Amino acid sequence: MAAKLTVAVDAHGADLGPGEVAAGAALAVQRSDAQVLLFGPLDELQRGLPDGVPPSIELRDAPVSVAKQGDPARAVRAAPQASIVQAAQAVARGEAEALVCGGSTGAALAAGLFEIKRAKGIVRPALALPIPIPGSPVLLLDVGANVEVRAEHLVQFAHMGAAFAASVLGVSDPRVALLSNGEEPTRGTPEVLEAHARLAAGANAHGLRFVGNVEGTGLVEDAADVVVCDGFTGNVALKLMEGVSGVLIRAIRERARSSPRAALGGALLRPGLRGLRDEIDPERSGGAYLLGLRRLGVVCHGRFTRTGYANAIEVAQRGVRENAVARTLAALAAAGALRQGPARLRASEPPASVPVQG
């Protein structure tokens, strides 16, 4: 098995069960030269592969799941035999080059941090989600890994997002913006103001195309290709976008049933809307990307079908092939945005184990 293109996949966490993830892996290896290490309950994985296990897929029995537990960090620590921990360990050991998992982003983040670990110089990993806006997709990060951030985190997220968009998503010279409550550089939380100043000062010199602040409207109106925020705001924004489109589409559908005339109109319009539905399908992008670890992680939504998992495996593969992690670190180094020396020695963020007044 060529280690270079092997993806470790945790089959737990999908609403449709581990068999659906196995079917997704089968799709992925059919379409590409991917190798997959698949972790989950053996019998269920096999049921998802009714035509037998393809030679590019290796099954590893891992019946324990922490996907549905309340405190994912604790659950991951307490269950070293859990499928997600085993998958992350395979990546850490070099048996696989990237991680794909589904369901709980908290568990993915915890397993990634504990096993794969942060890349050198990265303060905080971030979760980046490609938002499928018709005509102008945008990569939003952080969407939930860090509820609170400092300016230096936002600066790193900007570089991480830009490097990923350029190397894996094929966006040339991506425009990077900070999400804020106004477009002026004077608008935002103190952290946003400071990150804005740092990005604006270093932008042109370091190849980062920083375009300033965008508001919520700018996020969906093609003002930037990469939009950076704290994980609290990002999570609210993400859920809100899902919610608003759902509510609006339901409301339109209801009106389209309100009279025979409207129903006929809806029926005639429907085929024209199919392309739109495909364009905003969240499964297309494979899920959210866990950036800032030593290896790439892709986190699928619990609702995904085999198609979404297959796409996630292909994105993970592309990330490996394009050296996304190395290119991200190189961009951060060029911008002087990597943290120097071991994090624990910085007075501004003492870990719990080091006395503040050391």
Next chain:
Amino acid sequence: MAAKLTVAVDAHGADLGPGEVAAGAALAVQRSDAQVLLFGPLDELQRGLPDGVPPSIELRDAPVSVAKQGDPARAVRAAPQASIVQAAQAVARGEAEALVCGGSTGAALAAGLFEIKRAKGIVRPALALPIPIPGSPVLLLDVGANVEVRAEHLVQFAHMGAAFAASVLGVSDPRVALLSNGEEPTRGTPEVLEAHARLAAGANAHGLRFVGNVEGTGLVEDAADVVVCDGFTGNVALKLMEGVSGVLIRAIRERARSSPRAALGGALLRPGLRGLRDEIDPERSGGAYLLGLRRLGVVCHGRFTRTGYANAIEVAQRGVRENAVARTLAALAAAGALRQGPARLRASEPPASVPVQG
């Protein structure tokens, strides 16, 4: 002029000009027993009233506008003759009972704070916006008055929003929620966690129906009637909702033009969608409500036409008639959520003029 039902209206700030605001005031006094004190450039106000000035409207010449200035607090301080300052002063003097203005919420907030002043025991005023979600409107606050908040602010916003929804918007026993990145009480920023604990502890005892955290999806899916957040998140959320509905409606409209068949479908469907368009029209609610001052303020969007201004004047009137401010303070007092004593003596928030170590 019966002072009790007089509304002071700043006619600057509307994209369509002061004449449009004057026309809105004329509409409002036609439909109700409102009295309006209208501040703006006399000639333009008169041009907006081609049939003459109705007896219930009094014009006050105020040609200076600060609606388009970058730093609204400074602009308001520097221009005591500005129309918005004059309108707020009329309210402070008791010539009018409520304020209506348009355009810059920053200028409205500054004029309100400097002239009308905070109600006793209120730490921070908030801007509350009724979000016109089809079938389940929700009052969101703060949408931009306070970029950063502490837990006690969020607790006050919860009571302010609930009292306003009950007394002015006609929502009986409104469900109040905190906007967060998860529904569990353990999810959120430290400020959200603390506010959650305080609201959950005091909720039932004090008549506040606190339903916990909602995510972005819950905000639009009828999980609560009043949703509370900091002004940064609220502003991003608000602009995002505007943006997503705009993008989606444009995308659907485009597809409806993509073929003759789809165009026919769109034409048949259109009349059925008219009701929906009315339901989500932001002018219906009159704008955003400035809560926590000694008198109610209503801030119209710059894009509003006369209809929106007329609605704003009627909402302001209803607020006066229903004693919204007094009822809000009574609810806060009952819940023990009013700040005791003069704010300046609290060590946790020293004003700039008082030495921290004083």
